[in-house]
Amino acid sequence: MPEESLLRQEIREQPHSLMRLLAATTAFSDARELLRAHNTRAIRLVGHGSSDNAACYGVYAFALLGGLPAVRDSISLPVYYRSESRLEHSAVVALSQSGRTPDVVAYVERARAQRAPTIALTNDPSSPLAEVADVTVPLLAGHERAIAATKTYTSELAALAILAAHLGGRASEVTDAISRLVETMAAHLRDAEIPRLEKLASVLAHAGRMFVVGRGLEYATARELALKLTETCRVATTALTSTDLAHGPIAAVDSQFPVLAIASLDDALPAVLSALDRARRAGATIVLFGNAAGLVEGVAGTAPVPSVPLPVLSPIMSIVPGQLFADSLARARGLNPDQPFGLTKVTLAP
């Protein structure tokens, strides 16, 4: 295992890949013009894995920045069940870092056959997904060598926010805010949170299962953190909204079943804090991520991030310590974070 994993190197590259994305204004303008020309009234998001987690964020980004309803659409309905029912005046935003996920490509092909406008967000602008979509927004994250996606995920989040802002007439406000966020992220990465995360990893090294809780905007972060921990650390993780934790799964919590949560300063924070109160009463070990992580008393550990210029952008920052934590926890568990068991970079399974 190298001293600095590929995974950690790519986590550190995120400010650079985000800066490149900010400079790619033509693709976003093209996407906006396509959607306007089709009188788009709703967005259908599709993706798997980390890209589906980014799509969870997209639901919020399009509503809060673009004023447009957005949904994570069923891929199975058109692809396996040949269903023709679809949202009227809707456009497709398909996410895939490789651009080669077969059923996402098939979904876009069917949407085009129905004359819906289609936009691909992919790190490979020569991929099948890019070929089939009307407009491609390249993620410009550079070659991702680690198997666990990190820089392509944050680029997907930023691309969704920028695209939504273009639709909502807030492009310059949001790109300015992301620029400032990126500077803060770079400083945060320089400031070496590693010892804090390694200490957290030693606290949780023997936990084989964890809940990861978020709500609203940060539910995407909870899902992505859970996925990173499952694939790199072989931990059984379940991502839950704070309300769903109370609807059953709280019954499984005890001191051996830690609860990780994303606590950020936004309108859903009270719901997260309420769920954490409940988890604490159940005896859970609690670890907090997010820009409000430092504000909560009586937890086993925190991995706070700096606040961001616009609350709607917080997921782009909040995931970073989670990515670093996955790297640290993998090492603490004797695993190579660059080599998840049985995975390859491009997922071609149906």
Added chain:
Amino acid sequence: MPEESLLRQEIREQPHSLMRLLAATTAFSDARELLRAHNTRAIRLVGHGSSDNAACYGVYAFALLGGLPAVRDSISLPVYYRSESRLEHSAVVALSQSGRTPDVVAYVERARAQRAPTIALTNDPSSPLAEVADVTVPLLAGHERAIAATKTYTSELAALAILAAHLGGRASEVTDAISRLVETMAAHLRDAEIPRLEKLASVLAHAGRMFVVGRGLEYATARELALKLTETCRVATTALTSTDLAHGPIAAVDSQFPVLAIASLDDALPAVLSALDRARRAGATIVLFGNAAGLVEGVAGTAPVPSVPLPVLSPIMSIVPGQLFADSLARARGLNPDQPFGLTKVTLAP
């Protein structure tokens, strides 16, 4: 612990509660007329826990039986973030067995304020949710005493199928098919699958974590089985689509991390079988539920169900052995299936 748990008694009551629902034709006609009067072009489904799992099924039921796009909508966006963006010409179908989940009630209140038609599916027709909705479809499942929802879940599934069929002009076809399904379910419950499920429970008694895989229609079943196992057996479960299993989580699978899957005869089955091949190569212990469970070779155990008159109805049947299995596994792990730790019947947390 009583010899026959409340949970198991209520699982056995499901044919009766479904028969009562089939007789409640007025509520479904009222709901259909409401949606027609509003020129409804899309359905927004909202719920938490088991009701959200039923909503996953609703996405398929409305598309395949009603010819209408349906989505599980964000509750946070209107309730916490005060977002006004919503799907045009859409109606709300809100699911809550108690009818008292606060943010679901708040969601419906906001939808009504925006003049969207609203339908409540609840087991308590005098609940706050029923009071605030335009039309209530009562689940008629009778008092549910066990904390883990079983008969209210299958009644929610059936109510969604019947409502969708009313919209698609297929009401008599679908209610006839559910009648036949209910007879088969009653015979299946009499035929005492208990020894098979107790043997399965002894195989899995020491597994603290499990993946539960489904795709398409049966993804709802995978989610509901995972939730039952987490809340009654304190097992860490993650429900995944078969494609998402390959996008990362497969890396955590080994002989101590079993994979449960729902295999039913429908168009998504090949995707499930492909994921199982992969899980088998990773050394997973595989256990199958669903009406195609008996058709797959080389698995550690199966809990098959009879086939159903229409494939779109299979989730109503497929979950039954999963419910019984949760009861058996709880006992095998020394837990009382009627008393999940720290849960009450009505979830009032935000």
